[in-house]
Amino acid sequence: MQGKPFIKKIVLGVTASKALLEKAAQAKADTVIVHHGWFWRNEDSCIVNQKYERIAYAIKQELNVFGYHLPLDAHPEWGNNTQLGVVLELQILMQDGKPVSCGEQKLVWLGEPPLGKERLGDFVSHIEEKLGRQVLFIGDKNKRVKKVAWCTGGAQGFFDVAINAGADVFITGEASEQVYHMAQESGVAYIAAGHHATERYGIQALGRAIKQQFPSIEVDYIEIYNPI
Numbered sequence: 001m002q003g004k005p006f007i008k009k010i011v012l013g014v015t016a017s018k019a020l021l022e023k024a025a026q027a028k029a030d031t032v033i034v035h036h037g038w039f040w041r042n043e044d045s046c047i048v049n050q051k052y053e054r055i056a057y058a059i060k061q062e063l064n065v066f067g068y069h070l071p072l073d074a075h076p077e078w079g080n081n082t083q084l085g086v087v088l089e090l091q092i093l094m095q096d097g098k099p100v101s102c103g104e105q106k107l108v109w110l111g112e113p114p115l116g117k118e119r120l121g122d123f124v125s126h127i128e129e130k131l132g133r134q135v136l137f138i139g140d141k142n143k144r145v146k147k148v149a150w151c152t153g154g155a156q157g158f159f160d161v162a163i164n165a166g167a168d169v170f171i172t173g174e175a176s177e178q179v180y181h182m183a184q185e186s187g188v189a190y191i192a193a194g195h196h197a198t199e200r201y202g203i204q205a206l207g208r209a210i211k212q213q214f215p216s217i218e219v220d221y222i223e224i225y226n227p228i
């Protein structure tokens with residue numbers, strides 16, 4: 001989107017919500033970079049209501065708005081999956097210098113839990129501590145984890161990919177009704193750790209990378225509360 005002609009200050013956030021745009025404008029940023037943008041497949045693309053409000057506000061404030069959705073999930077270095085692995089201290093399964101991924105869209109990463117956190121109960125507490133929030137857990141806390149599969153955000157539909165990959169536990173952001181039964185029947189544990197909470201880290205890593213490459217640009221991540 002056309003905004004100010006020069007980029008001097010970037011605000012990064014998970015979602016291009018009105019709240020983030022307002023914080024960016026208050027911070028005198030000229031550019032906003034997000035993971036969740038404004039236009040989604042199968043969604044009415046008419047620019048009305050909240051969509052209009054957000055876009056009108058961004059134009060009025062002359063903000064440049066950039067959104068990187070799937071590329072920021074899948075990026076081997078700065079992506080959400082890799083960065084969640086780093087935050088949770090997972091031992092990421094690598095091949096030829098890249099994370100091993102599976103599923104149709106290659107968005108499910110594999111690895112091992114940190115040493116000493118192999119009991120599911122301990123692993124769940126570890127995740128809650130690292131993310132600073134409670135998670136939804138389905139499984140037997142006394143079971144041991146060898147193989148972890150994860151995909152940040154709303155990847156409840158990829159639970160079967162994790163099961164087929166032989167994982168002992170699947171971590172994603174959200175849960176749907178059917179995953180409870182799938183977890184019970186497969187014996188594979190399920191952790192819904194928050195869509196927002198699991199997707200905060202890719203955009204922050206991108207911010208650090210931008211700062212490294214363009215030291216004169218001011219770069220700031222702004223956290224907007226979202227319990228989902």
Ligand SMILES: [Zn+2]
Pocket residue numbers: 036152153154195199
């Ligand atoms: Zn997402």
